Amino acid sequence: MSDRAFPLLGPALYFLLLIGVCPARSQSLSLSVGAAGGYAPLLNYGTYQEAGAEIALFGDFEYGRVIGRLQFTDVLTGKVGNDKLKSGYAIHGSLGYNAPITTQIHIPIMLTGGAGFVKYSNSVGIGDNTFFDVSPQIGLTLSPYYQLTDSLALHVAFRYIQGFASGEGSSPIIMADALIGVRYSLL
Known part of the structure; x- marks a missing residue:
């Protein structure tokens, strides 16, 4: 897994350098929550290559120009x-x-890491052929938003997430998706 992750270290160091060098607009903390729905044209798990709809709940924190996000995404089976x-x-x-970009348009560019979880059946054989798999993942998120009011924004996200096998008999879970939703600032 580490040999596959090394190509991502260059962009990661670039982002950290960019965050450290660029001046912050203000040193205040901003917290936001949001919900989005969208489509995943690439959803690979096991030996299957699928596509489908999904929903997501997320929370953002911003400090100056630094942005972080915690997101839960559910595939609508x-x-x-x-x-x-x-x-x-x-x-x-x-x-x-x-x-x-302007006072209303912002484009967060983020490195993303986490895990994907799937439960699927294999129709080969007799009996219960249900599998559960977990895949560590790393990727990139581009998430522009348009500020409608001081606290409400229209949010779009494009993500590519590369998964890695977590062990013997495991398969990588790979996904790419596009989501649209709303983002509400709490602070």
């Missing part, structure tokens, strides 16, 4: 192309730079 996926969800944390 009834909207996946087959009935093999029984459940699928992911928990990710992200950290990056919030690039202001």
